[in-house]
Amino acid sequence: MASDGNSAAHEEVAEKPGLGAKLKQELREWGATLAVFVPVFLLFSGLAYEQRVIPSESMVPTLQVSDRVAVAKFAYGYDRYSLPFSMGRFIPLPEGRIFARTPTRGDVVVFEHPHTGRVMIKRLIGLPGDQIQLIGEQVYLNGEPVESEYMRTIRYVPHNAVAIDIAHEWQETVGDKSWVTHRQEKGGRGDNTDLFIVPEGHVFMMGDNRDNSLDSRFPSGHCPAIEGVVDRAGCQPRVPADVASIGFVPMDHLIGRAETVLVTFHKCKLQDEEPCRKRVWKGL
Numbered sequence: 001m002a003s004d005g006n007s008a009a010h011e012e013v014a015e016k017p018g019l020g021a022k023l024k025q026e027l028r029e030w031g032a033t034l035a036v037f038v039p040v041f042l043l044f045s046g047l048a049y050e051q052r053v054i055p056s057e058s059m060v061p062t063l064q065v066s067d068r069v070a071v072a073k074f075a076y077g078y079d080r081y082s083l084p085f086s087m088g089r090f091i092p093l094p095e096g097r098i099f100a101r102t103p104t105r106g107d108v109v110v111f112e113h114p115h116t117g118r119v120m121i122k123r124l125i126g127l128p129g130d131q132i133q134l135i136g137e138q139v140y141l142n143g144e145p146v147e148s149e150y151m152r153t154i155r156y157v158p159h160n161a162v163a164i165d166i167a168h169e170w171q172e173t174v175g176d177k178s179w180v181t182h183r184q185e186k187g188g189r190g191d192n193t194d195l196f197i198v199p200e201g202h203v204f205m206m207g208d209n210r211d212n213s214l215d216s217r218f219p220s221g222h223c224p225a226i227e228g229v230v231d232r233a234g235c236q237p238r239v240p241a242d243v244a245s246i247g248f249v250p251m252d253h254l255i256g257r258a259e260t261v262l263v264t265f266h267k268c269k270l271q272d273e274e275p276c277r278k279r280v281w282k283g284l
């Protein structure tokens with residue numbers, strides 16, 4: 001029996017989806033992807049590692065502006081400051097730190113500024129009970145000079161500058177940890193300090209770039225006194241929080257330990273054909 005020649009005309013033809021339908025489908029797929037990716041990312045960056053970008057020269061030569069650094073969040077335990085994007089400041093979480101561990105002298109630590117909430121990075125020099133003082137640029141820890149060895153003098157161009165600076169590189173060693181510091185000519189305001197005794201529950205931080213770091217050496221961050229610590233004689237008058245030093249840093253403000261420079265976009269600007277230090281995948 002011959003087929004009806006008009007049957008093809010009755011076959012259903014699937015309509016092509018319009019632009020609006022395609023857009024809705026794409027948004028649904030993106031939403032499903034983000035619904036999985038975002039919680040995983042937040043969990044990983046809150047409990048394991050997160051990336052931080054170095055904003056200033058306070059840790060030169062160890063860290064340069066724009067270095068991308070991997071920060072181990074589990075190094076000292078967890079509390080409200082461990083949450084990504086500083087969310088702990090806005091969420092009513094209980095006080096205290098779980099899985100707390102004591103840092104080690106010489107660690108490069110990421111923490112929240114006690115007075116401003118800004119995220120900072122410095123080197124931990126003193127633990128609770130330690131006595132710290134600088135005399136003629138030399139760091140004294142519990143009455144003994146920190147082992148220091150002169151390495152070289154370099155000329156370099158600081159970030160966003162055109163003038164050439166001169167820095168003397170010294171290697172300091174505490175225990176089994178060593179690091180390189182930048183010192184300029186003697187006579188800077190942080191070269192000689194009072195004697196600091198680190199209170200319980202706090203640490204003493206310094207930048208490796210000794211003449212370009214507003215750290216625990218300076219009295220402004222110790223005024224007003226931290227609870228339980230009496231104002232020292234000669235403490236500077238109260239100053240706005242945004243120009244105060246970090247003072248003693250409470251343990252519960254520690255975010256994590258900086259462990260590796262993953263990558264950097266910093267361009268080496270050493271003069272006199274001095275060799276530049278390794279900047280990619282560099283352990284701290």
